[in-house]
Amino acid sequence: MKKPSRQIRDEIARLQDQLKQAETREAERIGRIALKAGIGKFEIDEAALLSAFEEIVDRFRKGGGSRPAKAPATVPTGASSDVAEQS
CATH class of the missing domain: 1.20.5 (Single alpha-helices involved in coiled-coils or other helix-helix interfaces)
Structure with missing residues (x-):
């Protein structure tokens, strides 16, 4: 029906x-x-933040989200390097 x-x-x-x-x-x-993660502590351009989130999505889709133990953390343009040190 x-x-x-x-x-x-x-x-x-x-x-x-x-x-x-x-x-x-x-x-x-x-x-x-x-x-x-501390992202609220500084100003980040929305386009740069979107790009960083897209990179995270790609990483999780391709490799399950894990990264090599010694791999340096990437810091989005305009972001403080403090974020990389916190991870």
Whole structure:
């Protein structure tokens, strides 16, 4: 049996709300982690920060997120080197 369009619209609205809530939870989680890492202590250009996050995503997709023990930490442009020393 086909669903009436109103029921489909209601389901879409419900799913959009669920998506918004899930994205909010994810953003809060990532924000808390970033603050723990010290990212709130200095100004970082949004484009540089986005680029750094994209590099992290690539690293986790390719190698499971682990890095060699002696690998130097990369510091995004405009970031303090204190972050690399904290990791």
